[in-house]
Amino acid sequence: xxxxxxxxxxxxxxxxxxxxxxxxxxxxxxxxxxxxxxxxxxxxxxxxxxxxxxxxxxxxxxxxxxxxxxxxxxxxxxxxxxxxxxxxxxxxxxxxxxxxxxxxxxxxxxxxxxxxxxxxxxxxxxxxxxxxxxxxxxxxxxxxxxxxxxxxxxxxxxxxxxxxxxxxxxxxxxxxxxxxxxxxxxxxxxxxxxxxxxxxxxxxxxxxxxxxxxxxxxxxxxxxxxxxxxxxxxxxxxxxxxxxxxxxxxxxxxxxxxxxxxxxxxxxxxxxxxxxxxxxxxxxxxxxxxxxxxxxxxxxxxxxxxxxxxxxxxxxxxxxxxxxxxxxxxxxxxxxxxxxxxxxxxxxxxxxxxxxxxxxxxxxxxxxxxxxxxxxxxxxxxxxxxxxxxxxxxxxxxxxxxxxxxxxxxxxxxxxxxxxxxxxxxxxxxxxxxxxxxxxxxxxxxxx
Numbered sequence: 001x002x003x004x005x006x007x008x009x010x011x012x013x014x015x016x017x018x019x020x021x022x023x024x025x026x027x028x029x030x031x032x033x034x035x036x037x038x039x040x041x042x043x044x045x046x047x048x049x050x051x052x053x054x055x056x057x058x059x060x061x062x063x064x065x066x067x068x069x070x071x072x073x074x075x076x077x078x079x080x081x082x083x084x085x086x087x088x089x090x091x092x093x094x095x096x097x098x099x100x101x102x103x104x105x106x107x108x109x110x111x112x113x114x115x116x117x118x119x120x121x122x123x124x125x126x127x128x129x130x131x132x133x134x135x136x137x138x139x140x141x142x143x144x145x146x147x148x149x150x151x152x153x154x155x156x157x158x159x160x161x162x163x164x165x166x167x168x169x170x171x172x173x174x175x176x177x178x179x180x181x182x183x184x185x186x187x188x189x190x191x192x193x194x195x196x197x198x199x200x201x202x203x204x205x206x207x208x209x210x211x212x213x214x215x216x217x218x219x220x221x222x223x224x225x226x227x228x229x230x231x232x233x234x235x236x237x238x239x240x241x242x243x244x245x246x247x248x249x250x251x252x253x254x255x256x257x258x259x260x261x262x263x264x265x266x267x268x269x270x271x272x273x274x275x276x277x278x279x280x281x282x283x284x285x286x287x288x289x290x291x292x293x294x295x296x297x298x299x300x301x302x303x304x305x306x307x308x309x310x311x312x313x314x315x316x317x318x319x320x321x322x323x324x325x326x327x328x329x330x331x332x333x334x335x336x337x338x339x340x341x342x343x344x345x346x347x348x349x350x351x352x353x354x355x356x357x358x359x360x361x362x363x364x365x366x367x368x369x370x371x372x373x374x375x376x377x378x379x380x381x382x383x384x385x386x387x388x389x390x391x392x393x394x395x396x397x398x399x400x401x402x403x404x405x406x407x408x409x410x411x412x413x414x415x416x417x418x419x420x421x422x423x424x425x426x427x428x429x430x431x432x433x434x435x436x437x438x439x440x441x442x443x444x445x446x447x448x
Contacts, residue, residue, distance in 0.1 A: 004417050016049040017050075045366060045409045046059035046366070046409065062369065062388065064399055065102075065387070076332075077129075078377055078381070083162075086101055091126075097119050099129070125152060126149065129145065129146075130147055136212050142162070143159070154182045155183035155186060157189070179220045188202060192236040192237075204251065207225040227246060232248055234284055239294045246266060247287045249284050259300065279319055282301055284298045288332070299329055308325065310323075327346040328375045335378065340355050343378065345370075347374065348371075368388070372392070372395050376390055376396075
């Protein structure tokens with residue numbers, strides 16, 4: 001709400017620095033309903049209140065990276081080495097997932113063999129890429145990528161050996177290490193390297209362990225931890241002291257039907273988890289680590305009249321909803337922790353949550369948007385730029401999102417002074433205060 005003083009309506013930094021309502025009620029994608037509580041705006045797209053703190057500035061426009069047409073599906077996760085970045089696709093209806101090699105500075109997509117590499121564990125299989133991690137086997141670092149095979153209802157983990165050229169082994173986990181085996185389900189197969197330097201794999205209601213320091217090619221240990229059979233694991237997060245948190249929801253259900261979303265706390269050592277925390281929602285996904293704590297995204301249960309997506313943070317006792325959006329939840333590879341800020345890609349829009357510096361209000365803003373409308377990859381491969389995947393090929397396959405200024409849009413909350421009975425008012429004049437002059441001029445449209 002703007003400040004109303006006598007016959008003046010003042011929109012200033014208190015309105016746009018507060019961003020969207022952090023707790024949104026009601027459905028809808030990017031529109032936020034009018035409300036009387038707080039200094040929030042209703043609609044904001046490609047605006048930045050932090051470039052010059054207190055002044056409203058345009059956000060950034062997305063621009064395609066070189067050879068973006070090679071990306072057949074939404075990119076959902078990546079890893080970066082000293083030399084290159086490697087990314088994995090999800091799957092559309094028409095194309096199996098690929099693994100890509102990207103230039104870490106420019107995001108350019110490699111077209112030099114063996115890239116792009118289509119994951120092909122066997123003839124006739126339908127493959128959906130899922131996650132990636134860097135992990136050492138012996139003294140050598142490799143990139144591992146997980147995927148599910150819907151045509152045979154199982155999954156596997158491939159491995160990239162870096163070289164000139166790189167070598168990709170799609171069925172590594174089922175053929176190479178000690179106790180090699182396929183994954184048991186075609187559910188999600190999230191990956192994480194734990195505090196004990198073991199790579200953990202989600203597989204239905206089981207957590208498998210791969211130890212890269214045991215055996216010539218590592219050792220796979222199935223069912224290192226088992227959670228109740230009705231659950232399906234969707235992700236992991238690490239937290240002190242020495243705890244792995246496993247996020248899961250009731251298996252066989254979806255966010256529409258009633259289900260249970262739960263976090264299981266495990267110390268890596270015992271055969272059972274030591275704590276269970278309910279998330280009070282139907283579906284949980286995309287866990288993350290941020291500012292000394294952990295969080296996750298949930299959806300399904302209605303809040304008042306709205307079916308919203310909730311970001312929950314762990315406060316040491318429970319997971320508390322700190323922000324909600326009407327767009328889709330991000331992927332694990334679409335969340336960035338940047339000091340006090342959490343940045344995420346939701347339905348093609350790039351949001352910030354938090355505050356830039358201590359003393360400023362905690363808010364929720366969207367400063368950038370890609371060409372697509374899907375929740376995909378969001379990463380800073382190096383300190384030189386930010387990249388997002390919001391679709392496929394030239395419709396958001398991979399874009400740089402912090403190079404060129406955009407045409408931003410802001411719709412503030414509805415405001416009306418109170419006039420004496422029998423009187424009405426009219427706008428006499430409008431005063432706009434700019435931060436500084438600009439030699440090429442500005443395009444500024446205002447509608448009342």
